[in-house]
Amino acid sequence: MNLTPSPSLRKIAMFTGIVEEIGTILVANTGLERDNTLRIGCTLATSDAQLGDSIAVNGVCLTVTAFAADWFEVGLAPETLRRTNLGQLKVGSSVNLERALAAGRRMGGHYVQGHVDGTGEIIAIEPDGESKAITIRVAPALMRYIVEKGFIAVDGTSLTITRTTDDSFGLAIIAHTQAWAIIGQQQVGDTVNIEVDILAKYVENIVRFDRKMLAE
Structure with missing residues (x-):
């Protein structure tokens, strides 16, 4: 076991939403007043690990x-x-894993910070050929950032939104994604982590600031 601090801890991390590996919860110490921890079994995620590294878990x-x-x-x-579904994890639960983006690595998904905005609930799963059509309900406050054909991260997986309603959005999950991310295992009623596209937040803030300046 490695407990030696890295000589240069990484202070900034970003992710792409392309899941590298599905890990398994080995130990879940949550619901405590302090020292809540998870131990996660994996192979790829620790192949070049250092203490202080950033890894996206769901x-x-x-x-x-x-x-x-x-x-x-x-x-x-x-x-x-x-704010997240990590407190619901139990020994044996599967989780999406992605190491922080390294220089020279392809940006295959979209810019994901790893800062979850809230959770959603899977309310429908319907077969669509080899794909699955999944509907997720979220708080109305998040729907303002969710647009058809836009990006969204669901449990850390970069996905494209296929449709929206006042309180939900749809996804088309292809067979490859079903095999390589936990969304292929999930059921109606499951809670998922949601991170909306950061660009939508920036646009909202710019518009709000401009309106404030015009009003002064």
Whole structure:
């Protein structure tokens, strides 16, 4: 087990929403007053790991606090447990894993920060040939950032929105994504982490600022 701090901890991380590996929860210490942790079994995610590295777990950017050849540990802040589905994980649960984007690596999905905005609930799953049509309900406050054909990260997976309603959005999940991300395993009623496209937030803030300036 490696507990030696990295000589140069990475302070900034970004992700692409392309899941590298599905990990398995080995230990889940959550619901505690302090020292909430997860130990996650994996192979690829620890192949070049250092203490302090950032890894997205179900789309949540977390810091590696210990690792070995086939597992790593992360700490969970109370805010993380309140805002995400990580507090619901149990031993044996599957999670999406993605290491922080490295220089020279392709940007295959979209810019994902690993800062989850909230959770959604899967309310429908329908077969569509080899694909699945999945509908997810979210809080109305998030729907303002969700547009048809736009990007969204669901449990850290970069996906394209196929349709929207006042309180939900749809996704078309191809066979490859079903095999390589946990969305292929999920059922109606499951809670998923949602990160909306950061560009939508920037646009909203610019418009709000401009309106404020014009009003003065």
